[in-house]
Amino acid sequence: MPAVLFYSPNDSPTEWERQLRDFIPNLDMRVWPDIGDPNDIEFALVWKLPPGNYEKLANLRCICSLGQGVDHIFTEAELPPHVHIMRLVDPWMAQAMSEWILLQVLRFHRQVPEYEDLEKQFKWKVLPPPETSKCAVGILGLGELGRDAARKISALGFKVAGWSRTEKEIEGVECFYGEKQLEVFLNRTKILCCLLPLTPKTTGIINSKTISRLPRGSYIVNAGRGQHVVDKCLLRALDTGHLAGAALDVFNEEPLPSQHPYWAHPKVSVWPHVSAQSNADSAAEQVADAIGKVFSGTAPNNLVSREQQY
Amino acid sequence: MTNVMIKVGDESAESYIGALKHVDPSLNILEWPNYGNPDEVDVAMVWKLPHGELRKFPNLKLVISMAAGVDHVLSDPHYPKDIPLVRVTDPHMARSMAHWFIMNILQLHRETNYYNSLRLKKIWASDKAFDTDSICVGIMGLGYLGVHLATMLLNIGLRVQGWSRTSKKLEGIRSFTGDDGLAEMLKTTNYLACLLPDTPATKGILDRSLFEKMPKDSFLLNAGRGNQLVEKDLTMALDNGQIKGAALDVFIEEPLPQNHPFWNDHRIIITPHHAAEVFMPSAAKAFVENIERVRSGQPLKGLVNQEVGY
Numbered sequence: 001m002p003a004v005l006f007y008s009p010n011d012s013p014t015e016w017e018r019q020l021r022d023f024i025p026n027l028d029m030r031v032w033p034d035i036g037d038p039n040d041i042e043f044a045l046v047w048k049l050p051p052g053n054y055e056k057l058a059n060l061r062c063i064c065s066l067g068q069g070v071d072h073i074f075t076e077a078e079l080p081p082h083v084h085i086m087r088l089v090d091p092w093m094a095q096a097m098s099e100w101i102l103l104q105v106l107r108f109h110r111q112v113p114e115y116e117d118l119e120k121q122f123k124w125k126v127l128p129p130p131e132t133s134k135c136a137v138g139i140l141g142l143g144e145l146g147r148d149a150a151r152k153i154s155a156l157g158f159k160v161a162g163w164s165r166t167e168k169e170i171e172g173v174e175c176f177y178g179e180k181q182l183e184v185f186l187n188r189t190k191i192l193c194c195l196l197p198l199t200p201k202t203t204g205i206i207n208s209k210t211i212s213r214l215p216r217g218s219y220i221v222n223a224g225r226g227q228h229v230v231d232k233c234l235l236r237a238l239d240t241g242h243l244a245g246a247a248l249d250v251f252n253e254e255p256l257p258s259q260h261p262y263w264a265h266p267k268v269s270v271w272p273h274v275s276a277q278s279n280a281d282s283a284a285e286q287v288a289d290a291i292g293k294v295f296s297g298t299a300p301n302n303l304v305s306r307e308q309q310y
Numbered sequence: 311m312t313n314v315m316i317k318v319g320d321e322s323a324e325s326y327i328g329a330l331k332h333v334d335p336s337l338n339i340l341e342w343p344n345y346g347n348p349d350e351v352d353v354a355m356v357w358k359l360p361h362g363e364l365r366k367f368p369n370l371k372l373v374i375s376m377a378a379g380v381d382h383v384l385s386d387p388h389y390p391k392d393i394p395l396v397r398v399t400d401p402h403m404a405r406s407m408a409h410w411f412i413m414n415i416l417q418l419h420r421e422t423n424y425y426n427s428l429r430l431k432k433i434w435a436s437d438k439a440f441d442t443d444s445i446c447v448g449i450m451g452l453g454y455l456g457v458h459l460a461t462m463l464l465n466i467g468l469r470v471q472g473w474s475r476t477s478k479k480l481e482g483i484r485s486f487t488g489d490d491g492l493a494e495m496l497k498t499t500n501y502l503a504c505l506l507p508d509t510p511a512t513k514g515i516l517d518r519s520l521f522e523k524m525p526k527d528s529f530l531l532n533a534g535r536g537n538q539l540v541e542k543d544l545t546m547a548l549d550n551g552q553i554k555g556a557a558l559d560v561f562i563e564e565p566l567p568q569n570h571p572f573w574n575d576h577r578i579i580i581t582p583h584h585a586a587e588v589f590m591p592s593a594a595k596a597f598v599e600n601i602e603r604v605r606s607g608q609p610l611k612g613l614v615n616q617e618v619g620y
Contacts, residue, residue, distance in 0.1 A: 010436070095442045095467055102466065103420055106413035116426070119580050122573045124565030129587035132405055155465035156412070157405050255434035263432045270429050272436040274420075279439065 002295055003040040005057065007032035008047035008066050011278065016045070016287075019280040023288030043291050048072045054080055062086060062294040064287060065304075067278050068093060068145060071198035071225060074309050085304045086290060092282035094148040097223060100275035101149045101193050104221040104247040105158070108191055109135055113245060113269070132157045138189030140205070141196035141224065142168045142175065143310070145276075149195060161185060165201070165308075186213035191221065197310035198225040208233040217244045223275040226251035231262070238267045249275040312601055315351045315367070317342035318376060319358045326355075326376075329590035333598045353601055361386040364393075372396065372604045374597055376588060378403065378455055379535060380614050381508035391616055396600050399612040402589035404458035410585035411447075411459050411503050411531055412466065414557035418501070418529045419445060423555075423576050445469065448499030450492075450515075451506040451534065452478045452485065453620070454612075455586070459503065471495050475511070475618070496523035501531065507620030508535040518543040527554040533585040536561040541572070548577050559585040 004020075006013045006029055013031040020027050030036055032049065041057045047066035054060060055078045062084040063073055070087050073079070107113070111127050118125055135158050139150045142164040154160040154172040161174040163185040168175045176185040186192070192214060196202045206220060207230040220243060222229055231252060237243040248262065249271040262268045290300035304310055314330070314337055316323045323341045330337055342359065345351055351367040357376035364373065365388045373395045375383055380397050383389060417423075420440060428435055445468050449456045452474035463470045464482050471484040473495045478485050486495040496502070502524065506512045516532060517540040530553055532539055541562060547553040557579040558572070564583055572578050600610050614620060 092442075096440055098466070099416060099440070099442050100420065103413065103416040103422075106409055106416070107422075110409065110413055112413070112417075115581060118582075119573070122568050124582045126582050126584045129406070129584070129589070131589060132402070132409070152466045156409060156462060255436070258432045263429065271425060272428070272434045274425075274436060274438055274440070277439040279441075 001026060001028055002042035002059070003028040003030050003036070004291060005030050005032060005035055005041045005044040005046065007044075007049045010047060011066055011280070016280045016284070019284035020288050020291075023285060024291060027291075043294050045287060046073075049076075051076055052078065054078065054083070062290065062300060064088065064290055064300075068097075068143075068276075069198060069225065070304050070310060071227075074199075084294065084299060085306065086300050086302045087304055088278050088283050088286065089144050089302045090278050090283040090286070092279045093276045094145050097145045097195070097276035098149040098152045100223060100249065100271075101195070101221060102152060102156070104269075105137055105153055105191050105193065106156075107247070107269075108219045108221075108245055109158075113267075133159065135159065135190055136161065136188050137191045137193065138163065138185055139173075140192065140194045142170065143195070143197065146195040149193065161188060182210070183213050186210060187215070189214055189218065191219045193221040194224040194228050196224045196228060198227055199309040203227050204230050206230065206234065208236065211237045211243065214243070216242055218242075219244055220246040220248075222246070223249045226254065235261055235265070238265065243267070245269070247271065249273055311336060311338055312352045312605065313346075313350045314339045314353045314355060314601070315342055315345040316340070316355045317357065317359045317363075326590055326594075329594040330597060332591075333594045334601070337598070337601070353604070355597065356383065358382050359386075362388045364388065365390050372600065372610075374398070374600060375614075376593075378407075378586060379508055380620060381535065384614075384616065384619055394604070394610055395614040395616065396610050396612045397614055397620075398588060398593055398596065399454050400588060400593040400596055401458075402592045403586045404455050405462075406589070407455050407505070407533060407586035408459040408462040410533060410559060410581070411505075412462060414531055414579055415445065415447060415468075415501050415503075415529070417579060418531075418555045418557060423579070427576070442467065443469075445501055446471065446498055447501045447503055448473065448495050450474075450502065450504045452480065453505070453507065456505045459505065471499065492520075493523050496520065497525075500525055500528040502528065504530075504532040504534040504538060506534040506538055508537065509619035511619075512538050514538065514540050516540065516544070518546065521547040521552045524552070526552060528552070529554055530556040531558075532556070533559040536564065544578075545571065545575070548575070555579075557581070559583055 017029045038056050039058050042059050042061045044063045060083050065087045109130050137153050137158045137160050139146045139162040142162045150160050150162045150173045163176045167177045205228050245267045247269040262270050293300045327339045348366045353372045355374040370393050373393055375397045447463055447470050449472040452472045460470050460483050473486040473492050477487040515538050555577045559581045603610050
């Protein structure tokens with residue numbers, strides 16, 4: 001039987017092996033760097049494998065990202081041709097992500113940063129109440145995660161719109177698509193949530209130009225990738241008051257360096273990349289299915305386009 | 311012509327009067343205490359009117375509570391019991407209340423206070439994963455607001471159960487009634503959401519013996535009334551780990567006194583009785599509808615059963 005390579009700085013190999021064995025009892029899992037004969041490996045289950053290692057696996061047929069994002073795979077210079085690239089589509093992860101996004105949207109909508117300041121001073125004061133039906137939330141990216149978040153925010157009575165590269169249709173959500181409609185989408189958005197994949201086209205999408213299209217006093221919530229945001233543009237917009245606040249779970253450099261201005265910025269809420277993590281318990285069946293398909297010579301589900309990089 | 315006397319807590323009633331006039335320009339609305347001839351007052355719209363005032367109006371036909379709770383009227387020993395009393399049933403208010411609960415369930419689940427404290431120290435701790443399925447919300451009180459909350463929780467994928475004095479059947483929700491039913495629900499509830507009305511039967515209901523019926527490390531959220539919680543029992547339960555955290559919008563004494571120990575307790579989220587905001591543009595329609603119903607002798611909406619106190 002061919003072998004599976006495992007590598008992740010965040011996930012437990014023993015936990016994954018235990019869960020996968022429920023489906024593949026004779027699984028041969030090799031945890032990097034103790035991989036034995038590299039020629040045995042046909043399937044790689046990885047998160048941020050150090051560069052230059054895929055080309056050593058002569059019989060590799062599929063790379064499966066241990067998360068929703070696959071940008072860590074496309075940063076590889078020598079990505080072997082003909083290898084399938086797939087992502088995990090974990091329902092548990094979508095639920096966790098929506099939960100984090102809902103929390104940030106509600107925190108901004110209900111003026112929680114302001115109330116937290118008042119609470120610190122033991123001050124009892126009611127601020128003018130917000131009106132939900134007038135609060136426009138915009139989701140950048142309508143993939144598995146974006147769709148789930150959009151539906152749930154809409155279920156709470158917010159005015160929700162989404163933007164994606166290609167045309168999408170979601171009940172209760174106004175859908176915009178393509179470069180041309182981005183501006184209209186931004187114009188109507190008060191709380192902008194980024195759940196885009198990181199590709200050459202989406203890198204730096206939150207910049208001074210796009211931010212300036214948002215109405216004054218808007219908010220940014222980013223759980224996509226740090227590279228979606230041009231930090232100095234975001235900071236400038238917060239300082240001029242064009243943006244009222246930002247909640248960030250991802251950063252250009254992680255861990256966020258201690259001297260970074262985000263840490264102490266009164267309008268920024270820094271989260272240490274905890275919005276949603278993949279979970280062996282709920283995703284093992286899907287990975288086992290992909291391993292089975294690849295070993296038997298068929299294509300797995302949730303394939304990623306090499307051209308679009310997502 | 312209908313003469314309406316209005317009193318809105320400590321606020322000016324000006325914006326309320328404007329909203330009511332917008333719906334029905336023919337109303338003659340006077341703000342307490344300048345209501346003119348008491349014989350001519352037909353309707354009293356009140357929030358925190360001093361006790362004894364209502365009996366000054368011999369021709370009163372309807373009392374409207376500007377809040378969902380009616381204890382502020384029924385606790386008046388001189389309240390004229392033959393006059394019908396209605397509470398506000400405003401969908402915007404119900405949504406605002408549901409948002410408060412959902413946001414604070416997520417704040418407690420996602421440990422906002424913990425991450426806020428890390429941020430102050432610039433500590434990056436990416437080691438936690440959060441499992442939405444671990445949340446089971448138990449709602450105490452399945453009235454207009456409780457049902458609204460339950461529905462929204464289901465729509466965002468959380469598990470919900472509920473308890474009420476009289477038995478209720480709601481789709482997708484396990485519901486309980488009676489003392490035994492409460493104990494049964496608490497066994498599996500780790501997020502207790504209290505939305506009970508203030509009646510003699512609910513005073514002090516959130517006490518040590520109730521906390522002990524819940525699993526260890528549970529959470530308490532109260533937006534019912536302050537006197538439903540035995541405050542020192544909560545502190546004790548937080549100290550011994552029975553309760554892990556709490557979010558409170560109502561207190562025995564409001565505003566919460568400066569020297570109250572809750573202010574300084576990082577395990578408790580404090581909000582200044584703003585969970586449910588009355589949105590006058592929509593609430594005014596419901597108020598005016600009841601005024602018309604009393605005029606034409608039709609059954610009232612949100613009529614309070616004065617025997618049971620809500």
